[in-house]
Amino acid sequence: MEMSSHEEWREIEEVKGVYSVSNLGRIRNNRTGMVLKPVKLPKGYTKVNLKINGKSINKQIHRLVAIAFIDNPENKAEVNHKNGVKDDNRVENLEWVTQEENLRHAYETGLVRHKDGRYSGYLYHLWTTRNSRGYTWCDEWQDFLVFREWCLGNGYSDGFYVVLKDSTKGYSPDNCYISKTIVHPSKKYDCHGELLDFKEITEKYGLTEGCIKYRLHKGMSLEEAVMTPKVKSKENNLRVRLSERHYKYILEKSQKANMTASAYVRELIDKDIQEQKAKS
Amino acid sequence: MKDDEKGTYLRVLVDREMLRYLLKRSDKNGESMSKYVGRLIRLDMASSPKDFSEKK
Helix, strand or coil, X not given: CCCCCCCCEEECHXXXXXXXXXXXXXXXXXXXXXXXXXXECXXXXXEEXXXXXXXXXXXXXXXXXXHHHCCCXXXXXXXXXXXXXXXXXXXXXXXXXXXXXXXXXXXXXXXXXXXXXXXXXXXXXXXXXXXXXXXXXXXXXXXXXXXXXXXXXXXXXXXXXXXXXXXXXXXXXXXXXXXXXXXXXXXXXXXXXXXXXXXXXXXXXXXXXXXXXXXXXXXXXXXHHHHCCCCCCCCEEEEEXXXXXXHHHHHHHHHHCCCCHHHHHHHHHHHHHHHHHHHC | CCCCCCCEEEEEEECHHHHHHHHHHHHHHCCCHHHHXXXXXXXXXXXXXXXXXXXX
16 A cells, blocks of 8 residues: 555544544544554454543544545445555545445446355456457456456546557556546557557448447457447337238238238338338 | 227337337327328228228
8 A cells, every 4th residue: 555645634523632533544542642553344444443431432444534534515425445445545545425336336346246256347347258358468467356456556447448558469557558438539449450540440340439339348359349240130029900901901912922911011111111201 | 990999910020210210200190000000001902903992
């Protein structure tokens, strides 16, 4: 944990005059000047034991720091550790969140571990599909926890992406950065031996921006994303009520034309659409 | 076809573009899909041999 040189102390309101909390997450007894030793809780958070009027109370440090240093105008209930390290109680690593935001952050950043050992979220998905994406991964990042720590330490949060600086090289701390967008409009990408910007790629391969971004988000490499054929849009079932007479007519006509009743009606609609277009 | 008259349902497979057109059209004219398809069939019947033409 990096300690900045400037440490600011503020009194803890609940025990005014007795203890102070610093922006680096340390707690001090104002009378003795001693810094209290934090106790690590089983879930990874840290607490301190404060003694007031002979009674002792346990307080979680991250909450004390947030109360003293961070405004909470929306009165949010929980404090989130942005980088996922639960004993990193520096003020810049903390934020007030709702319970929903806290859970979403935990899932998205791969901090939640399932019973079968898997983690959740985009980072874990990216990491588990690393061998099928056509890029090399450095030895260091073969360990998910190391990869996750790097991402969180470099500003990764929900909705961000791990993007390659140079798409001809693989995933490593030197060649990656965290970005809000998965592609940069002005950057040139190496796509099947050609250096093209994102707009040129969409035009050349006849795909929409959204389609390519979605495929990249799903873990495809750029080359794979542009070469995957377009998925034909799904057909929809339109349910129409016909009189017996019309129904019989359709059945008979479609049999004569050697097509399904559905196809025959579709042809009628199509013909009407063409006529309307011609009129307008 | 009148609303209280019994009818037979037919499933018509349409692509997304056609469905969008039909929905837009039905919103604009206030004509249901069934009525619209019924009208198209009547027009088709009128241009077919006599045994199919609509009885008046």
